Amino acid sequence: MSKISLSSNDLPIEHVAETSADINIAIDIMGGDRGPHVFLYAVENILQKHPKVNLTLCGDDKSKKLFASCLANNRVKYEVCEQIVNMSDKPTMAIRSKKQSSMRKALELTKCKEVDACVSSGNTGALMATAYYVLKTLPGITRPALATLLPTQNNSRVLLLDLGASISYDAESLYQYALMGSILMQECQLVEQPRVALLNVGEEEIKGHSLVKHADLLIRSSDTINYIGYVEGDDIFAGKSDVVVTDGFTGNVALKASEGIASFLSNEIKTVCTQSFFSRVLSKLAMPLFKSLYQRMNPDQYNGASLLGLRSIVVKSHGNASPEACYFAVEQAIMEVKQSVPTKIKAKIEQELMEH
Structure with missing residues (x-):
C-alpha cells in the first residue's frame, strides 16, 4: 500500500516579516457559545497590529451594530447572512439546509479567493464537514486533520493531531497527519x-x-519526517516531541482530558489559597510565581485549531473562547497565510509521491 494516494495560539508573529500584499480573513462571528461580541476585541486589535490585514465579518443583520465602530474602518466589511449554524445542528443538516449561514459564507469566500483564510468558533462537526465539502482536500490527502498547539515542560510547544476531524482512520491517514x-x-x-x-x-x-x-512503518520509511517513534499519553506535555500524531477519537479524548485536568488544578489552587488567613498571606507572596505560570499556561494563547489538508486555510476557534482567545485564533490564520501552509503541504506531498 502506498503512503499517499492521489484523490492554531500565540504564534511567533515577530519572526515573520510583514508581506507586501494585503491579507484578507473572513470571520464567522455567529457560531460561538458567547455570542458574536467576543470577536470585537479580536477585530479591534488585529486592525491595530496588522495594517495590511483586511477582515470580512459574516453574521446576521442584528449583530452588525455591535461592530459599528470597526466598520468605520475601510479595512472591515460585513456580510449579512440569513442563517446560523447552531451547536446542535448535525453536519449533514449544516451542508444541506444552512447554505445561507455565516459559516458557509465564510468558507465560500475562501473558496472563491476573495479571502485567504477563514476563522469560525461554530459547531466543530459542521465546520469540518462543510469545509471538506466546500473547499475539498489537497491532492494526495484523504482526510483533513484538526491540529492544535499545547504547552510542554521545557517551555516549547507540541502540535497534537488529529483532534476529531475524522473518527475513522487508517495507517495512511496517520502518515499524512x-x-x-x-x-x-x-x-x-x-x-x-x-x-x-x-x-x-x-x-x-x-x-x-x-x-x-502499520502507520509506524509508513512514517519510519519517509525521508521527509524526523520520526522518533512511539510516545505514551503522559509524554504529550513532556517536550519529547514537537508533533504527536493520533486518530481523531483518541486525540479528542486526550485534549478534553488535559483541559479538564488544567481546570481542576486551577480551581484547587484557588481553593487552597483562600482556605485560611495564613494561606492567603502565602498566596500573595507567591503571586509573581502564579502570574508567570499562568502566562505560560494561559489557554487563550493556544486557542485556534488548524484544519490541515484542505485547499485553503481554516482555523477553528473554541466555542467558548474568550475575546482574547478569539484574537489568537485570527493571529494563527494570519500566520498560516503568510507562510502559505496549504501550498507547502501540497509541495511536500508531490515530493513524497515522486520519491515513492
Missing part, C-alpha cells in the same frame, strides 16, 4: 526538524494494534 504536522511546525513555529511521534499505549515496538504498527 505526521507529514502535515511536521510542515506546520517547521513553517509556523520555526522548528527546523520537528520531532514527530506516534501516540501509543507503550513505547515498545510490540505495543499497539495493527493500524498503529
